[in-house]
Structure formats: structure tokens, C-alpha cells
Amino acid sequence: MMAVVDNDQKSIFSQIEFAFPILNQQLQTKCTDDQFAKIVNDIKVLNIAPRVDRLVFQSIEQFIRSNVAPVFWKEFTNVTEEEYGFERFKNAVDGLYSNLSEFLPLLKRLQVLQAQCEIAKYLGHSLSNVLGRFNLTVRSTLLSQLPFGHETIIKQFYKIAFNVFCNTDSSIHGNLLGDGPQSQCGGCKYELENCQCQLIVFMFHETNRKLIELELLERLVGNVLTLLIHIRIESHVRKSCEGTFDVSQLELLENWLETVVMNWLTRIYSGGSSKSVALSQPIREAISKFKQKLLHFLYETYTKIRIEQLFNIIIEYPDSQPAIDDLRICLERTDLRKVLVETLQEALKTRLLHPGVNTPDILTAYIAAIKALRQLDPSGVLLETVTEPVKVYLRSREDTVRCVISGLLDDSPSDLADELIKGEYLQLDEGSVEEEDENWEKWLPDPVDADPCKSTQRRMSDIISMLVNVYGSQDLFVNEYRTLLADRLLSQLNYHTEREIRHLELLKRRFGENQLHYCEVMLKDVYDSKRIDGNIQSDTSYTLEEQYFLTSALILSAQFWPPFKEEWKLQLPKNVQEQLAKYVKAFEALKGNRTLCWKPHLGNVHLEIELKERKFDINVTPIHATIILHFQDKNEWAVEELAEVMHAPATVIRRKITFWVSQGLLKETTTDVFVLQEENAVKNRSVTESIVEEEEVESAMASASDQREEELQVFWSYIVGMLTNLDSMPLDRIHQMLKMFASQGPGAVECGLPELRHFLDRKVREHQLLLSGGLYRLPKS
Incomplete structure (x- = not known):
């Protein structure tokens, strides 16, 4: 019995080779249905169906590995031109599909064998699908032999197809990607009369259909397809956002992704149909997931490009409001806040925070950043983080406060002037700020990178408050306003103060009346001076006396005005002094026990100069008038002679005398020797005029920073006394004791914590203090 079985088994294996000709690679061998049925029955009797199944698939794998795969991958080498790559990839897929199609009769016989012999219960459910197992065998065998650089022709194939698709699809009509001449097709690049777009579309869909049937589409071209789409998305986003900030792009980009990219993907997976209903449920789910990934990539790409452009977006705000709104939405959907902070800080550093940029321009950019970043992040965290280097740099510039005050008092439309008109109260970081009633339903917590100590100020501080907080104290701004107000009042040729009163009232709403009391007195001095001068001019005892010239005076209350810069006293000509003495006498007669002390280097002098060939009618400063009067x-x-007569430094005389040289009245004959020119002979006028104009705008008052430095020196004796008694103290303790003892009483000077820190740190650099472990101490003598 066993011998019969052995002989039967030898016979059946020869029959298997006949029924499944892949075993001996004779694919053309014919086996009739009756013969095949008998062989299947014998296999069933001998119970060797699982062994036959495995043997056939092993033979299939070996055949594909040795004959099919090398032929397929041979088409993927040595390709440079895109058109040739497109053709090679199509031919490779066609050849593979044709070779694998010859296995279909064999696979059908395996299915019959499975059904007749119930192989599924031996192989398991996962191996019962013959076609699925065959595709898995093909896929694993092919991908195990991937050649280097195989993605090149795949990329070329889909790139050409995508160009053609964008050129011909009616849903995106007008969005042609071809940049060639009009006689050339934008999709296939052929001449219009020889356009190959329709043929390319047909070959494209046929190739995808075959890859889908072989279950190779995702594994073979998935990475390349994703990379190509990413490149196209980045290119399209960059092109859409190039220099355009006043139009929202986000919705347009989302629509482009849906109508172009996703439509193209749907056509790929459906073999040409643009409707997703033609796809199976797993494919639709896969495309949906891929769409979410592409959307995220779109948001990320858009955000990165806008971050690169953010400096320009800020400068153009509020015209760039749509770009800010888009960026805010994308920041919520991506994790690029840190990239934004680092990139924008670097842009501010390289393009703004250096000596080549004027302080007003820096302030303009800073104000624009405040407005734009508040729209971008209403919590204020981005604003606080990004602009910290700007605040540090502004603090280092000497003219920052003056530029801020000038901007506040600018009559032409400006950001600071508009902010001043709003009349909000000043909010300082060091002060206690009461929370406003908020709508709790709209309340949102601060981001995780927020400083909880500054949450209240961050929400409430306006632009002017933020500029004041650069220095931590409003005293410096008030003093600078006093200086600027003094310059304006001293430079005008009349007693008009309506404009200055309006500005003062606006500033009082910001800084409080107590801070600006001195400024009120200054304006009152102008009003009183007008009244007093009118009384003197109407006094017959004064007007009947012989007068060399008309005199009017601005009478100042010295203790309320800022200190003057000049330390020397100008010696006026004798006849001028006599005229001023008459004015003082008339004032004393009017005011009784009060007198006047002249500031001879301040004021305006109206001169009428007559020469041989010309006349001058000009307004100049007293020192200019004194110089030219001596030439009378x-x-x-x-220069040395004039300096001695006028009691002024020679350097000042040398600088001031260039004005008359520029006017052609004086000529320098030898070094520092000048002679009066009666004839008209003006040379190099433009050069000297520029020097004089620059020199003429110099302030007569000491700067606010210099005044503040003198005020802070008041604290130094207190600090020395405290450290002498207590040996060492932290900053907070020093500040508390100064507020308790040194900042009491009328006219007391206040000092904020940041300003005190800078003052003490400067003392450390000057080796007058030591800082160790957060404690300040006096150096040992």
C-alpha cells in the first residue's frame, strides 16, 4: 500500500509541473480543464495542497526576482531629460504590468486548488486571497531590488503630469504654470499645433491604473509624490505671498489645495475620475488623512514665509492687517512661536538696532511692532518677548526721550500724537494696577511662556505707557517735556501759548497735574510777561526816554524753569546794556521790590544792516548780533579779541562767526582773523549755511538726562549712609528705604526700581560700589 502511494506521489509531482507550468518556467504549456481537474483531485487525495501552494509561490517569487524585477528596474537608470524620464517610467510600468498579467491563468488555477482542497483552513485567512498574496510577493520582490536614484524618473513623470493637469483642468483655468513663449504649450512644452497634453493625461491615468491594480502606487511613488506636492505647495505659497500683505491669502491657499492638489490626487487614485465617490472607502480615508497632513504643511509653510517677511509686515501696518490675521490663525495651528520670536528679534537687530538708523525711525518701527504684535497675539506675550531688545537699545540712546516727547507734541498726524489725544491714564510696570472688569466668558489664560508678574500690565499698557516703561519712570519724560517746552517758548518771537496749553492739558491727563505743575508756571510766566511788557510799553516815563531799539522781555521764574546749558555770561555792547537797564528800571517801578536778571545769550534780535551795495533784514541770536555789532x-x-571783549569762549565765537561769513558780511583774511566786507562777494555759502542751521537748533537748556543725573545724585548720600551702617543690602531693600526717607516732602525726587538698578550698576562700573550675590556694598578703603 505504501509503495503504491510512493509511486503515486512521484507521478503527481510531474503532473503538478504540468498543471502549474511556472515550476519549470514553461509558461506556454497547455493543460486542458479535464487534465487539470484530475490533477487537483489527486492532490486532494494525497493531501498535499498546502505544499503545492507554497511551492508555486516560491517559484513565482524566484521567477520575478530573476526575470521580471531586473527588466523593470533597468528602465530607471541613466535618465536626465524630463520628457525621456516620463516615457521610461511609463514603459517600465507597462512592461511590468504585461509580464505580471501572464500569471493570471496560473493564479486562477491556484484559486481553484484552494477552493477544491480547502487550503484556507491550513493557510489562514490572511493567505487565502491568492491575488493579494501575489501582489504582496511582487511588491516585496521588486522593492528588495530598489536601485540607487530610482526616484528621479518617478519625480519627472509626476512633475510633467502635474504641469499638464494645471494647464488643462478647467477648475483652475488661468493658473498656467508654463512661463515659455505664447506659441508654446504651458503644460507639455511642445508647440501649440503639436500639443501632447491629452496624450500625456491618457498615459498618466493608464499608468496609475496599472500601479493601483498591482498595489504598487503607494509603496513605489508615495514618497516621491509627497515630496513633489510639498515642493509645489511651497512654490505656490511663496509666489502668492511675495510682497503682498494687504490681501488675505489663507482662504485662497486652502481653496487652491482643495481644487488643484486634492483634485489631482483623487484623479491619481481613481484612475482618471475627479469624483471621490469612485474610490473605495479605505482609499477615501487615506486621501482624507493625507489632506490633513498637506493642510498642516500648507499652514507651516505659509507661517514660515510670513515670519521671514514679518519685519516688513510690521513696518507696513495697518495696511498689512490681512497678513497679520492670517499669521495669527496659522500660529494657532502650528508650533512656530519660538521660530517667530528668534527670527523677528534677529531681523530687528540687523535692520533696526544699529547706529545707522535714526531714533525717530526706531520709535516708528517700535510703535508699529506694538500695534501689529498685539493683533497677532492679544495676550501680549509675543510683544513682551520680541521687543525686549528694542527697549534695551532705546534706553541706550540719549535722544530717545526727546524724540518721544517731540512725537507727542507733533501737530501733524502721527502715532504718538494720536495716542496722546486718547487721554488714557499712564500705566507703569512698577505701580499697582487694578484689574478692569472682564467678560469672563471671553477670558483666556496667558500662554505658557508668559511672565505671570506682568499679566495685568501686559493687557492694559498702551503705547505711551510702554515707552515710559522703557525707563521705568515718568520723571525723565516730564523733565524732557519741560526742557522742550522751554526751548519752544524761548525760540518764539511772540507771547502766543494756545498750542502749548493744549498740549499741556493732554499731558496732564496722562502724567497727572502734580508732575506738570512747573510747566503750568512756565506758561503762566509767558502770559504774565505779555501783560507786564504791555504795561511797560505803555508807561510814558519809559517810552519818552531815548531808545536805541525796541525791547521786549520774557520774564521767567527761575526756580520753575529747567537749568540753562551755558556757563558763561555774554558781554553785550554798551548801548545795548544801557537800553536793557532802562527796561529793568521800568520793571522795578512797576513791581516795587522785584528786579530782573538778564540772560544775555538767550532771545532774538531783529537787525537791519546797511552796507554799500546791499541791505539785510534778519533775525539772529544775541551772540550773533553782538559779533556783528562789534564790526560796526x-x-x-x-577771534581771541572778540572772545575777550564778549567774555565768551573762543571756540564759541569761532563757531558762531561762520554765520556772518555765510551771509557774505565777513571774510576770513588769515587764520581766525575776520574783516567786514562792504562789497557783495559770497563764496561757499551752501556749506557754511548747513553748519549754521545745524548749530542754530541747539537747545539752550540742559538735557533731561543731565538733569535727571543731577537729581539721582541726591540719593547717593542716602545710599552711602545706609550701606555704611548696614554693610550690605539688596536692591529691593535699598529702593524701599529710599522711598521711605529720601522721597518725602514737597519737590522730592522719585526713583523707580529699574532706574535705581541702572544707577547702582553704573556706580559698580565706576568702582564706587561692589555687587556680590545680589547684595550691594561699599568698597573697603
Whole structure:
């Protein structure tokens, strides 16, 4: 019995080779249905169906590995031109599909064998699908032989197809990607009369259909397809956002992704149909997931590009409001806040925070950043983080406060002037700020990177408050306003103060009346001066006396005005002094026990100068008038002689005398020797005029920073006394004790914590203090 079985088994294996000809690679061998049925029955009797199944698939794998795969991958080498790559990839897929199609009769016989012999209960459910197992065998065998650089022709194939698709699809009509001449097709690049777009579309869909049937589409071209789409998304986003900030792009980009990219993907997976209903449920789910990934990539790409452009977006705000709104939405959907902070800080550093940029321009950019970043992040965290280097840099510039005050008082439309008109109260970081009633339903917590200590100020501080907080104290701004107000009042030729009163009232709403009391007195001095001068001019005892010239005075209350810069006292000509003495006498007669002390280097002088060939009618400063009046007595003066007569430094005389040289009245004959020119002979006028104009705008008052430095020196004796008694103290303790003892009483000077820190740190650099472990101490003598 066993011998019969052995002989039967030898016979059946020869029959298997006949029924499944892949075993001996004779694919053309014919086996009739009756013969095949008998062989299947014998296999069933001998119970060797699982062994036959495995043997056939092993033979299939070996055949594909040795004959099919090398032929397929051979088409993927040595390709440079895109058109040739497109053709090679199509031919490779066609050849593979044709070779694998010859296995279909064999696979059908395996299915019959499975059904007749119930192989599924031996192989398991996962191996019962013959076609699925065959595709898995093909896929694993092919991918195990991937050649280097195989993605090149795949990329070329889909790139050409995508160009053609964008050029011909009616849903995106007008969005042609071809940049060639009009006689050339934008999709296939052929001449219009020889356009190959329709043929390319047909070959494209046929190739995808075959890859889908072989279950190779995702594994073979998935990475390349994703990379190509990413490149196209980035290119399209960059092109859409190039220099355009006043139009929202996000919705347009989302629509483009849906109508172009996703439509193209749907056509790929459906073999040409643009409707997703033609796809199976797993494919639709896969496309949906892929769409979410592409959307995220779109948001990320858009955000990165806008971050690169954010400096320009800020400068153009509020015209760039749509770009800010888009970026805010994308920041919520991506994790690029840190990239934004680092990129924008670097842009501010390289393009704004350096000596080549004027302080007003820095302030303009800073104000624009405040407005734009608040729209971008209403919590204020981005604003606080990004602009910290700007605040540090502004603090280092000497003219920052003056530029801020000038901007506040600018009559032409400006950001600071508009902010001043709003009339909000000043909010300082060091002060206690009461929370406003908020709508709790709209309340949102601060981001995780927020400083909880500044949450209240971050929400409430306006632009002016933020500029004041750069220095931590409003005293410096008030003093600078006093200085600027003094310059304006001293430079005008009349007693009009309506404009200055309006500005003062606006500032009082910001800084409080107590802070600006001195400024009120200054304006009152102007009003009183007008009244007093009117009384003197109407006094017959004064007007009947012989007068060399008309005199009017601005009478100042010295203790309320800022200190003056000049330390020397100008010696006026004798006749001018006599005229001023008459004015003082008339004032004393009017005011009784009060008198006047002149500031001879301040004021305006109206001169009428007559020469041989010309006349001058000009307004100049007293020192300029004094210089030219001395040439009335003598035609030639040396600078040292004038300096001695006028009691002024020679350097000042040398600088001021260039004005008359520019006007052609004086000429320098030798070094520092000038002579009066009666004839008209003006040379190099433009050069000297520029020097004089620059020199003429100099302030007569000491700067606010210099005044503040003198005020802070008041604290130094207190600090030395405290550290002498207590040896060492932290910053907070020093600040508390100064507020308790040194900042009491009328006219007391206040000092904020940041300003005190800078003051003490400067003392450390000057080796007058030591800082160790957060404690300040005096150096040992």
C-alpha cells in the first residue's frame, strides 16, 4: 500500500509541473480543464495542497526576482531629460504590468486548488486571497531590488503630469504654470499645433491604473509624490505671498489645495475620475488623512514665509492687517512661536538696532511692532518677548526721550500724537494696577511662556505707557517735556501759548497735574510777561526816554524753569546794556521790590544792516548780533579779541562767526582773523549755511538726562549712609528705604526700581560700589 502511494506521489509531482507550468518556467504549456481537474483531485487525495501552494509561490517569487524585477528596474537608470524620464517610467510600468498579467491563468488555477482542497483552513485567512498574496510577493520582490536614484524618473513623470493637469483642468483655468513663449504649450512644452497634453493625461491615468491594480502606487511613488506636492505647495505659497500683505491669502491657499492638489490626487487614485465617490472607502480615508497632513504643511509653510517677511509686515501696518490675521490663525495651528520670536528679534537687530538708523525711525518701527504684535497675539506675550531688545537699545540712546516727547507734541498726524489725544491714564510696570472688569466668558489664560508678574500690565499698557516703561519712570519724560517746552517758548518771537496749553492739558491727563505743575508756571510766566511788557510799553516815563531799539522781555521764574546749558555770561555792547537797564528800571517801578536778571545769550534780535551795495533784514541770536555789532566799531577782529571783549569762549565765537561769513558780511583774511566786507562777494555759502542751521537748533537748556543725573545724585548720600551702617543690602531693600526717607516732602525726587538698578550698576562700573550675590556694598578703603 505504501509503495503504491510512493509511486503515486512521484507521478503527481510531474503532473503538478504540468498543471502549474511556472515550476519549470514553461509558461506556454497547455493543460486542458479535464487534465487539470484530475490533477487537483489527486492532490486532494494525497493531501498535499498546502505544499503545492507554497511551492508555486516560491517559484513565482524566484521567477520575478530573476526575470521580471531586473527588466523593470533597468528602465530607471541613466535618465536626465524630463520628457525621456516620463516615457521610461511609463514603459517600465507597462512592461511590468504585461509580464505580471501572464500569471493570471496560473493564479486562477491556484484559486481553484484552494477552493477544491480547502487550503484556507491550513493557510489562514490572511493567505487565502491568492491575488493579494501575489501582489504582496511582487511588491516585496521588486522593492528588495530598489536601485540607487530610482526616484528621479518617478519625480519627472509626476512633475510633467502635474504641469499638464494645471494647464488643462478647467477648475483652475488661468493658473498656467508654463512661463515659455505664447506659441508654446504651458503644460507639455511642445508647440501649440503639436500639443501632447491629452496624450500625456491618457498615459498618466493608464499608468496609475496599472500601479493601483498591482498595489504598487503607494509603496513605489508615495514618497516621491509627497515630496513633489510639498515642493509645489511651497512654490505656490511663496509666489502668492511675495510682497503682498494687504490681501488675505489663507482662504485662497486652502481653496487652491482643495481644487488643484486634492483634485489631482483623487484623479491619481481613481484612475482618471475627479469624483471621490469612485474610490473605495479605505482609499477615501487615506486621501482624507493625507489632506490633513498637506493642510498642516500648507499652514507651516505659509507661517514660515510670513515670519521671514514679518519685519516688513510690521513696518507696513495697518495696511498689512490681512497678513497679520492670517499669521495669527496659522500660529494657532502650528508650533512656530519660538521660530517667530528668534527670527523677528534677529531681523530687528540687523535692520533696526544699529547706529545707522535714526531714533525717530526706531520709535516708528517700535510703535508699529506694538500695534501689529498685539493683533497677532492679544495676550501680549509675543510683544513682551520680541521687543525686549528694542527697549534695551532705546534706553541706550540719549535722544530717545526727546524724540518721544517731540512725537507727542507733533501737530501733524502721527502715532504718538494720536495716542496722546486718547487721554488714557499712564500705566507703569512698577505701580499697582487694578484689574478692569472682564467678560469672563471671553477670558483666556496667558500662554505658557508668559511672565505671570506682568499679566495685568501686559493687557492694559498702551503705547505711551510702554515707552515710559522703557525707563521705568515718568520723571525723565516730564523733565524732557519741560526742557522742550522751554526751548519752544524761548525760540518764539511772540507771547502766543494756545498750542502749548493744549498740549499741556493732554499731558496732564496722562502724567497727572502734580508732575506738570512747573510747566503750568512756565506758561503762566509767558502770559504774565505779555501783560507786564504791555504795561511797560505803555508807561510814558519809559517810552519818552531815548531808545536805541525796541525791547521786549520774557520774564521767567527761575526756580520753575529747567537749568540753562551755558556757563558763561555774554558781554553785550554798551548801548545795548544801557537800553536793557532802562527796561529793568521800568520793571522795578512797576513791581516795587522785584528786579530782573538778564540772560544775555538767550532771545532774538531783529537787525537791519546797511552796507554799500546791499541791505539785510534778519533775525539772529544775541551772540550773533553782538559779533556783528562789534564790526560796526572796527572793520577787522581776531577771534581771541572778540572772545575777550564778549567774555565768551573762543571756540564759541569761532563757531558762531561762520554765520556772518555765510551771509557774505565777513571774510576770513588769515587764520581766525575776520574783516567786514562792504562789497557783495559770497563764496561757499551752501556749506557754511548747513553748519549754521545745524548749530542754530541747539537747545539752550540742559538735557533731561543731565538733569535727571543731577537729581539721582541726591540719593547717593542716602545710599552711602545706609550701606555704611548696614554693610550690605539688596536692591529691593535699598529702593524701599529710599522711598521711605529720601522721597518725602514737597519737590522730592522719585526713583523707580529699574532706574535705581541702572544707577547702582553704573556706580559698580565706576568702582564706587561692589555687587556680590545680589547684595550691594561699599568698597573697603
